[in-house]
Amino acid sequence: MSHSIFCVVLFLTIFCVGISLASSIKEQKRDKIKWLPGQPKIVGFEQYSGYVTVNEESGRALFYWLTEAPLSHGPNSKPLVLWLNGGPGCSSIAYGASEEIGPFRIRPDGKSLYLNPYAWNNLANILFLESPAGVGFSYCNKTTDMQNFGDQKTAEDAYIFLVNWFERFPQYKHREFYMAGESYAGHYVLQLAQIVNQRNKGVSNPVINFQGFMVGNGVIDDYHDYIGTFEYWWTHGLISDSTYKKLNIGCDFGSIQHPSVQCLQALTVAITEQGNIDGYSINTPPCNNTASLRSGLHDRYPWMYRAYDPCAERYSDVYFNRPEVQKALHANVTGISYAWKACSGTVWDYWTDSPLSMLPIYQELINADLRIWVYSGDTDAVIPLTATRYSIGALKLPTIMNWYPWYDNGKVCGWSQVYKGLTLVTVRGAGHEVPLHRPREAFILFRSFLENKNMPSS
Known part of the structure; x- marks a missing residue:
């Protein structure tokens, strides 16, 4: 290559990089949250939120909320962590950001916020994603698209989101990157992690510098979920001996995608015997006279529809439906025809793809030498510790x-x-949402994970 041609190529490269960087700065400025209604006067960290298009043809766009580490903690030196909630169809803004690990909690009036002293952004930059399209503020302009969702499509869209998001926030390229989530995110996190790991192979300095993940009270393996859940109910005195026997006889663990009539009948009796408790946290009182869409896949997990204390959902429903809040978050820019909800019944009603087991993916990612932690609150009767232990044992x-x-x-x-x-950690006295019930303990857990240190044994 002649000197003149080399200079032209170099100039064009610098010119294109400059245009790309200028575009990123403009998009970041557009997404920067200046102030959230009701937030405390001093927060000490930067926030960004908005949309990333994952499919131009269908008009699918996913909503994100980035809460950076406090300026005093050096956000530029902190890793990036993606948080996902499950359902399928439940919002990471409603749960992860507003009830669990986010910097703010919503007061019962649904109008004001207060700081969470154990927010995970004290340790890392946290990226919350509402996924798939149709969940929360994430949307799709093609109605039929929302009737054909499932695990694989969700994972592919989430990967496209990440690729495009890193272009908008190039300062996070090559930064240590982790994923975390709970419940049905036991599928989301694993499948997204698999895609990222596979597409990073052979790349010497990948843009998505994926280091590992952690999953809490996650769906891992249907066979062991059934066995472990029924055992938990029985050993914790939630059901009778006779019902426990009927569940084990009537529910075919080898073919559990479509429970038999006998199995469903035994489950109905089991739910009646459990009474008015919060199955997601058996030691805390339920919030009565309300219904929650917290979990889906009724046919696969018939016990999941009941319980979860939905009181905090009420606060989220009020806060995130306020026009001034949506404007501050750069949300609902297309004028979605339905109200924001913590969980979308439409998404889960049309769920079409849900593998029976994540164990093969766990094995693949363990072989990839990633940092993998699984944690479990021990008062969750929906995806209980016993189910998790059976699943991990199967590896x-x-x-x-x-x-x-x-x-x-x-x-x-x-x-x-x-x-x-793999590291397994239990959190004593915590329910399905560990950071909600045991925020300090969850903070210690997260810190240990990031530092790659065992839990403190003294």
Whole structure:
């Protein structure tokens, strides 16, 4: 190549990079949140929110909310963590951001916010994503698209979102990147992690510098979920001996995608015997006279429809439907015809693709030498600790550190076991949403994960 041609190529490269950078700065400025209605006067960190298009033809766009680490903590040196909630059809803004790990909690009036002292953005830059399209503020202009959703399509859209999002926020390219989530995000996180890992192969310095993930009270393997859930109900005194026997006889664990009539009848009796409790947190009182769409896939997990204390959902429903809040978040820019909801019944009603087991993907990602942590609140009766332990046991991983208690200020906060390629942590007294019920313990858990250190054993 002659000197003149080289100079032209170099000039064009610099010119194109400059245009791209200018475009990113403009988009970031557009997405920057100046002020949220009702937020405290001083927050000390930057926030961004808006839409990333994942399919031009169908007009599918996913809504995100980035809460960076406080300026005093050096956000530029902190990793990026993507948080996903499950359902399918439930919002990461409603749960992860507003009830669990986000910097703000919503007061019962649905108008004002207060700071969460154990917000995870004190340790990392947290990116919340409402996924798939049709959940929360995420939308699709093609109605038929929303009638054909499932795991694979959700994972592909989430990957396209990440690729496009990193173009908008190039300062996060090559930064340490992790994923986290709970419940049906036990599918979302695994399948997205698989795609990222596979497409990073052979790339020396990948834009998405994926290091690992953690999943809490997640759906892992249907076979073990059934066995572990029924066992949990029985051992915790939630159902009778006779019902436990009927569940084990009537429910065919080898073919559980379509429960038999006998299985459904036994489940109906089991739910009656459990009474008016919050199955997602059996030691806390339920919020009565309301219904929640917290979980879906009724045919697969018939017990999931009941319980979860929906009181906090009420606060979210009020807050995120306020026009001034939507304007501040750069949300609902297309004038969605329906109200924002914590969970979308439409998404889960049309769910078409849900593999029976994530265990093969776990094995694939363990072989990829990623950091993998699984945690479980031990008062969740919907995706209980017993189900998680059976699933992890099925991987037959060698044990590096046997079961031991972990502590905070001399108090036992749970137990942990370190396997080759995977760490299991329980959180004592926590329900389905561990950071909601045990925020300090969840914060310690997250810190240990990021630092790649075992849970404190003394």
